[in-house]
Amino acid sequence: MSQDALKVAAAEQALEYIEEGMRVGLGTGSTAAKFVEALGRKVAQGFKVTCVATSEVTQAQALALGIQMSTLDDQPYLDITVDGADEIDGALRLIKGGGGALLREKIVATASGGMIVIADASKQVETLGAFPLPLEVVPFGLAATRNMISALAIDVGCEGDIRMRTLSDGAPFRTDSGNLILDCHFGxxxxxxxxxxxxxxxxxxxxxxxxxxIADLAIIAGSDGLTVIGAEESDFP
Known part of the structure; x- marks a missing residue:
């Protein structure tokens, strides 16, 4: 089964946790996009939910599929958020932000009664850190910020290159909130x-x-099927 098919399998399983009338946070990234697609197909059949997006990209995708969208100002409490992860360990600790939406993703997830993580098996790790850890930072004082990050990280056993994320033309990557991203290559x-x-x-x-x-449950799709982490230990959702 291809990686794309694994993402679809995890996304479709997550859809089983969504009940009509729920207020749902929609994540950002290639796997989260598969969930939005699946939800859109269900909405087209008359299923009613109200959703809040974690990025402008997800907002546009959801609206194009006819999903009713809102904001955290109008819906400050959500029932559930479904999102992907760049890495996930056995304790449901995540690295997120590969798509640059980590700030809004964390705001939406923590405004929710529960969070489901969907991922293919390549994202499951024993120790976090092989994927560079993204930090959303303000542009002012960037060099000083980078130096302080490096010093404090060394104090807790992390060391490596800290690079500003750029676009293909070399321009700085900007988040939806206008900030910069530093990617920490700690290993x-x-x-x-x-x-x-x-x-x-x-x-x-x-x-x-x-x-x-933050995450309550993870659905991991691998060549041997779906693995659910966290379902036994929580009252989720």
Missing amino acids: RIPAPEELDEALKLVPGVVENGLFIG
């Missing part, structure tokens, strides 16, 4: 909770891509 993150707390001390960091204690 491994031995203590994710400690790194998360350290990064919160940096004034120039708006948010980091570590999602800890």
Whole structure:
């Protein structure tokens, strides 16, 4: 089964958790897009939900599929969010932000009663960090911010290149909120909770891509079928 087919399988399984009338957060990225597609097909058959997008890209996709969209200002509490992940470990700790939407993704996820993560098996890891950790940062004082990030990361066992994300033409990548992204190539993150707390001390960091204690359930699609992590331990949803 192709990686694309695995993403579809995980997305369609997540749809089983969505009940009519729910307020649903829609994630960003290639796997989340598969869920939006599946939800759109169900909406076309008369299924009614109200959704909040985590990015302008997802907003446009959902509207094109006829999904009723709202905002967190009008719907400040959501029943559930479905999103992908760049990495996920056995404790449901995530790295997110490969698509640059980590700030809005975390805002939407934490405004929800529960979060489902959908991913193919390549995203499952024993130790986070092989995927570069994204940080959303303000442009002002970038060099000072980068230096403080590096120093605090070393204190919690993380070291590596910290690179500003750029577009194909070399221009800085800008998030939907107008900020920059620094990608931290640490290789491994031995203590994710400690790194998360350290990064919160940096004034120039708006948010980091570590999602800890946020995901309630993960649906992982592999060549041997679907694996669900977290369903037994929680009252989800």
